[in-house]
Amino acid sequence: MSDLPSAIHPDILPRLDPEYVAIHNAQIAHRVPLHTIPWHPDIRKAPHVPGGSPVRTVGAVKDISLQNCKIRAFIPEGTPPQEGWPVLLFIHGGGWTLGDIDTSNSFISRQCKENNCVSVAVDYRLAPENPYPAAVEDTIDALKFIYYSGKAEFNANVNKIAVGGSSRCLQSACLKAQELNASNPHHLPAINLIDNTASVTDERYPSWKECQNTVLLSEGRMMWFRNMYLPDPATWTEPDNSPIFASDALLAKVPPAYIGVCEVDILQDEGIAYGEKLKSLGVKVEVKIYPRAPHSILGMDAALKVGRQLADDSVKAVGDAFKAA
Template sequence: MTDTQSVRKLYQPVHPDTLPRLDPEFAAFWNANNAYIVPLEQQPWDPACRQSLVLGGPEPPKVGKVEDVQLSKFDMRTFTPEGGPPEGGWPVFIYLHGGGWTLGTIATSNAFAANVCKRASCVVVSVNYRLAPEDPYPAAVEDAVEALHWVYDNGKSLLNANVSKIAVGGSSSGGNLAAVLALEAVQADPPIPLIFQLLIVPVIDNTASPLGVPFPSWAENKNTVQLTPARMLWFRDQYLPNQVDRAAWRSSPIFAPEELFGKLPKACVMVMELDVLRDEGVAYAEKMKHAGVEVEVKLYKAAPHPIISMDGVLQIGRRAVADAIQALAQAFDTA
């Protein structure tokens, strides 16, 4: 061991309580790339941290066309498959990236978006919504809604898309925005028909407590890796500095009016065993099921929060991405 290595401080080791339950590939990647980094919530805020994320994603596959579209206060990136569209146009997937409403860009979700485009044979619209703390709630919701209306109004003419086959989805904070967007679509005037929701490790209740009330996974996974309770609360504070907003359904979709749930499209909710957010995702799925919505819940054993973006380095990440794409492709095929 060199002198430099001997004095390196271990800021984010895998906790002994978590290590025996954690996917070994994830543990090895984490220890090699993230364990010596000062946790985000312990640093002074610097927007430059958005450019230095260590994700573990693959190189994006080649698709037919990639274009950026500017909207009022944000932009989007569209991915179009190779070849000609099916009769009626390409299905559309509106994707909202993760990052605690604070991190992430359309660039960090390029690989996932391109993979979905190529393997589910659909146009993907990746939304570069505004981020906190510069633009807190409800800026991201407003951008997601604007993106949906743009796709519905312009998708046929500008994307060669079939706007009767629109799905929405996202990961983590993006899963939160996708759930909210599906509820917004129901009450648009006139309503915008969606065919599917893909909710990957979604944030569903921004009033949840680290004490495990009402979701035991917060306490059970208090020593988890990556999305720790402290980091999740830090993200919450950046996005929702006004506490009164945390129980609003546009930030916590589980509190949406009961009459909206039965109008939602079918959904796939993907949750990770070692994620503090696991139980709120399951609770949201159960609430939709109770309202008569067809919902599939996929639970990934030994997995912490971020594996959907780590398919370049983790077998379990590749499986999760494949499952997400299969769910979307099936939804498009049966719509």
Template sequence: MPPAHPDAEALLELIRAAGRPAFETLSPTEARRVYAAGRTVLQPDPVDVAETRALMAGTVPLRLYRGVGTMPAEVLPCLLYLHGGGWVFGDLDTHDGVCRRLANDARCCVVSVDYRLAPEHPFPAAIEDAAAALAWVARNAAELGIDGARIAVGGDSAGGNLAAVLALMGRDGSLPRSVFQALLYPATDLTMASGSYARITEGVPLTATTMRWFIDHYTPDPASRQDWRASPLRATSLAGLPPALVLSCGLDPLCDEARHYAERLAAEGVRVTALHLGDHIHGLLTMGRLIGMADGITTFVAAALSDAWRTPPGATP
């Protein structure tokens, strides 16, 4: 395993000292409790935004954020955000801090999606909810103060997986087309075929064994892992997708599949910004109280979004 950044190593030592159990040793209910409890330890205090609002896209709960400095009547670009948590845990609150920062730093509207979780709701429930949320936001853009021509999708980990699938669905016409995809240490191949699964087997919160636990809950039928809606890396073509930011971390079993996804996007004609943090662990964006790099990376993601929204589709730069 690559050497860890000092901040990451200090965090790992804190986890070891606390005796936090591995997620795969817990029931999903227990894992949700442990994950939620870590929020106050790992995340900085949430920043103020101009507005938050609870919404419903049919049966799917959403939370809308408008960045500081935006005016109530201002029409804003939008990021539809899908939270991480291995499709098993995570919710609107666990990623509230990230969404607030992105709304402020990108001076935009962020809509966070509280999709259904496995194992109670296995694949494809999460993607069905994410798709319903995107369609609803696009359909109601004017009422929400959103520019319907500037909707991006994004998410971390499992949420990055869902965002990549939404981008594919938009390209193929079954959803509104997104203008950008922010894929933050995403899962892209649930068959666990990449080499980083053999490298990252112990010593970090997300190991290959932990990932197997998540995947088994989300896709209990192994055959479904070949479906591009579960494993977007297995899509026949990535051509024609919107520009992408793909973040990967070296101490992460998802490292190689994230980097491979970025390489395939570029090879198939998609503009890609690929950012690799070789000495960091999976999930760092929700660990900003202890990992100093998290603040700068969140700012970078916001800058990439702002750049994508800078020139409207079809306009001359």
């Protein structure tokens, strides 16, 4: 095994997409894993995963300050429909610790451009400075702002709200949408975390053990994120942290979902289990597994065919949901 700090583990190497391996060896293998160094906020300045596509040009971009965070709305070109633009609320990944309002600019500007929808990013507060429930509270505040003020601020159709992201906060937003009586036509849990009690010894989710040494989101990195955001283990089973523990009555109200999971991702089996749980409660769900793919490929859509496929499928899922609503 190479002595580079982020060299691909020999258990994982033959399972990965060769396109990803080439990029990793050239641009990631030399990076020191963030979870192995003492915490400092400057860690957030580390480079993102390489290979993302450029931000699309849209009609307008509007930053709006909320009580504890900021949101950014990408607004389509042209004249809105009489009932207003549909809206996608997107919550960036980063283990509640990394990332910011710019993290998903490429993906959500594409959603805005191709689906003629207002795409909204949430700059939620980050751990460890702001542990649970800060990220959930900010996500819900963003949803409420869209529902109550979106029509006035950016010609939103508040009866067509989809929620997506690489963060477990989106499940909370989906459930809150039901309380607001927003139709919430779809949700898009791409490469998502569903159960904060999972571990390498957990027989429910074999991918934790099988992918414990994977790239981008190893067991060590996942536990680092968990301990940053959820320092009290007593909170790990709360539905806001582990949606799979929500009551059947609540989960049955979740809107139709597209769940994209990666085959070489520690979180793969959680996403599959969540999809099966929703299906058992009568929710319309499509689960797709992206072969030989690690975590974070959505941000590598310009460099990886499999990353582009996940992005394409996600854009299509949102567009189809808006058309059907």
